[in-house]
Amino acid sequence: xxxxxxxxxxxxxxxxxxxxxxxxxxxxxxxxxxxxxxxxxxxxxxxxxxxxxxxxxxxxxxxxxxxxxxxxxxxxxxxxxxxxxxxxxxxxxxxxxxxxxxxxxxxxxxxxxxxxxxxxxxxxxxxxxxxxxxxxxxxxxxxxxxxxxxxxxxxxxxxxxxxxxxxxxxxxxxxxxxxxxxxxxxxxxxxxxxxxxxx
Numbered sequence: 297x298x299x300x301x302x303x304x305x306x307x308x309x310x311x312x313x314x315x316x317x318x319x320x321x322x323x324x325x326x327x328x329x330x331x332x333x334x335x336x337x338x339x340x341x342x343x344x345x346x347x348x349x350x351x352x353x354x355x356x357x358x359x360x361x362x363x364x365x366x367x368x369x370x371x372x373x374x375x376x377x378x379x380x381x382x383x384x385x386x387x388x389x390x391x392x393x394x395x396x397x398x399x400x401x402x403x404x405x406x407x408x409x410x411x412x413x414x415x416x417x418x419x420x421x422x423x424x425x426x427x428x429x430x431x432x433x434x435x436x437x438x439x440x441x442x443x444x445x446x447x448x449x450x451x452x453x454x455x456x457x458x459x460x461x462x463x464x465x466x467x468x469x470x471x472x473x474x475x476x477x478x479x480x481x482x483x484x485x486x487x488x489x490x491x492x493x494x495x
Contacts, residue, residue, distance in 0.1 A: 345373045
């Protein structure tokens with residue numbers, strides 16, 4: 297594939313990724329509203345996951361890492377649909393979490409390599425963002441477990457779900473920040489490729 301075709305794919309699919317990340321962030325925020333059904337936000341998540349999978353596979357010609365990211369995202373979506381329609385499994389959930397880490401690693405490093413020649417600083421930031429995203433996920437997972445144990449030990453009945461929701465909301469703030477940074481980095485990449493086309 298020649299450079300013009302590659303740039304055309306970048307110009308089309310990077311903005312789609314940015315809008316997916318924005319939709320995911322909005323979905324995360326509205327999922328804490330009590331009048332929004334959990335089933336609705338779950339299906340929105342799956343729709344976003346499917347769109348991001350398509351984006352990754354469309355970007356394969358510009359960087360081979362996107363192929364691995366796309367395959368891993370497809371596996372994640374498959375796991376999500378399987379648990380929704382067949383049965384839930386702790387082992388399957390664990391496998392999906394591991395696959396998710398691989399998908400994010402491949403995507404972020406794909407972005408890093410794609411932009412390296414145009415902006416070395418932004419390239420390095422993509423690599424760092426992967427580390428920060430893992431730390432945010434660990435904080436959320438560990439924090440949620442601690443909150444659950446505390447609530448059980450405190451033997452709270454009436455306000456337990458409310459306290460749990462508030463705690464999870466607070467623990468999710470670092471991930472929301474990561475999502476905002478992701479959006480800003482993709483936006484910078486889009487601008488860089490647009491400027492390159494103008495030149």
